[in-house]
Amino acid sequence: MNVINQSGNGMQSNVEDLGALERRLNVSIPQEKIETEVESRLKRLARTAKIHGFRPGKVPLKIVTQQYGPQVRQEVMGDVLQRNFSEAVREQKLRVAGYPRFEPKQVTEDASQFEFSATFEVYPDVVLGDLSGTRVDQPVVNVVDSDVDKTLEILRKQRVQYEPAERPAVTGDRVTIDYRGLIDGEEFAGGKAENFALVLGEGRLLKDFEEPLGGMSTGESKTFEVTFPADYHGKEVAGKTATFEVKLNNVEASRLPDVDAEFAKSLGVADGSIEKMREEIRANLEREVSKRVKAKIKEQVMQSLLDATVIQAPKALVERELERLMQDAQNDLESRGMSAKNVPLPRDLFHERAQRRVSLGLILAEVVKINGLHAKPEQVRTVVEDLAQSYENPAEVVKWHYASKDRLNEAESAVLEDNVVTWVLEKAAVVDKPMTLDELMGKS
Numbered sequence: 001m002n003v004i005n006q007s008g009n010g011m012q013s014n015v016e017d018l019g020a021l022e023r024r025l026n027v028s029i030p031q032e033k034i035e036t037e038v039e040s041r042l043k044r045l046a047r048t049a050k051i052h053g054f055r056p057g058k059v060p061l062k063i064v065t066q067q068y069g070p071q072v073r074q075e076v077m078g079d080v081l082q083r084n085f086s087e088a089v090r091e092q093k094l095r096v097a098g099y100p101r102f103e104p105k106q107v108t109e110d111a112s113q114f115e116f117s118a119t120f121e122v123y124p125d126v127v128l129g130d131l132s133g134t135r136v137d138q139p140v141v142n143v144v145d146s147d148v149d150k151t152l153e154i155l156r157k158q159r160v161q162y163e164p165a166e167r168p169a170v171t172g173d174r175v176t177i178d179y180r181g182l183i184d185g186e187e188f189a190g191g192k193a194e195n196f197a198l199v200l201g202e203g204r205l206l207k208d209f210e211e212p213l214g215g216m217s218t219g220e221s222k223t224f225e226v227t228f229p230a231d232y233h234g235k236e237v238a239g240k241t242a243t244f245e246v247k248l249n250n251v252e253a254s255r256l257p258d259v260d261a262e263f264a265k266s267l268g269v270a271d272g273s274i275e276k277m278r279e280e281i282r283a284n285l286e287r288e289v290s291k292r293v294k295a296k297i298k299e300q301v302m303q304s305l306l307d308a309t310v311i312q313a314p315k316a317l318v319e320r321e322l323e324r325l326m327q328d329a330q331n332d333l334e335s336r337g338m339s340a341k342n343v344p345l346p347r348d349l350f351h352e353r354a355q356r357r358v359s360l361g362l363i364l365a366e367v368v369k370i371n372g373l374h375a376k377p378e379q380v381r382t383v384v385e386d387l388a389q390s391y392e393n394p395a396e397v398v399k400w401h402y403a404s405k406d407r408l409n410e411a412e413s414a415v416l417e418d419n420v421v422t423w424v425l426e427k428a429a430v431v432d433k434p435m436t437l438d439e440l441m442g443k444s
Contacts, residue, residue, distance in 0.1 A: 011027060042068065131305075139292070292441065311363060
């Protein structure tokens with residue numbers, strides 16, 4: 001494609017295809033327009049310019065030009081690039097994805113035209129595929145008494161207490177140890193600690209290190225070998241065998257709280273009713289089930305849209321999304337006390353995810369546009385109010401969301417996705433798939 005346009009201000013432009021989505025826009029502008037703009041700005045500047053030896057407003061234009069000419073010309077050229085690029089894009093009806101790369105062309109001093117090119121990508125045309133053969137498995141989960149019992153056990157373990165035990169250590173005990181490891185007679189990084197506490201059986205350390213601690217008593221010492229796996233995260237010791245000298249300083253037995261009125265009160269049941277506590281646990285599990293089922297259905301719907309639609313994502317948008325994902329990951333590492341400098345993040349790790357998110361975003365936008373699935377104010381309000389219910393003061397949380405356009409945009413995006421899911425489900429074969437709570441949660 002090579003379309004030439006000429007606007008009323010003398011600007012000429014043409015577009016070249018450089019690939020599936022890449023374009024080069026060539027623009028030509030009369031040089032006299034640039035000179036006129038430079039002169040106009042210098043005259044305005046002369047009214048306020050402060051130059052030693054001249055009163056404000058009395059500086060000769062020639063002096064102002066010598067002092068500020070190059071800077072003003074640079075500013076004018078930048079403005080001309082942006083303004084005429086935007087105008088040319090509108091005239092050529094181009095949908096620019098990402099940021100253009102400007103390249104002014106070298107011209108002689110007496111050239112009558114200022115020419116530049118802008119290289120960029122355009123948004124792809126999205127043609128939605130056939131969804132009539134789509135199958136969506138809808139998990140069907142009933143929360144039963146055993147699910148409540150399991151949750152109670154988890155809550156008890158979260159409130160475990162430890163007390164001194166005058167016996168050898170067993171699984172579930174918390175032990176405190178000193179240890180020193182040697183490889184080929186030499187100490188190594190991370191191979192030595194004092195008063196290190198761990199709970200036997202939790203699997204925090206290598207199995208070959210934990211197992212010998214079972215049966216040890218307070219004050220006892222033991223020496224044993226541990227072979228680090230070949231894929232161990234500490235590359236300097238991976239695949240090597242270390243000899244550890246361990247002294248057990250303390251053994252503490254675990255004690256779980258009884259399921260009684262005090263325990264119920266600790267979970268927020270004011271009157272200590274065990275029956276009411278179980279009812280609240282069941283209600284919380286059912287809310288979690290509803291949320292997980294919705295997420296699994298949404299995941300299948302989004303994948304079906306990607307599978308049915310052939311699309312090429314603009315590299316600029318993928319790169320921008322990749323940078324955002326990496327920044328989020330770095331922020332997460334820093335929030336956990338790990339420096340991103342010490343934990344380098346490979347870009348390849350995020351590229352596929354960035355590509356998927358951009359492609360899916362373009363597809364969703366097209367589905368919303370052609371099917372009129374835009375978010376309605378009452379839908380956004382419902383999403384915000386639902387989010388607010390998990391907080392102590394829902395009305396304040398609702399107000400907080402509506403005080404920020406960005407926060408409200410997040411709720412609107414959630415509505416758009418829900419609308420698309422509903423639209424796809426109307427065309428898909430939805431099949432109930434009975435499963436247990438553990439299966440839904442990915443625990444079995």
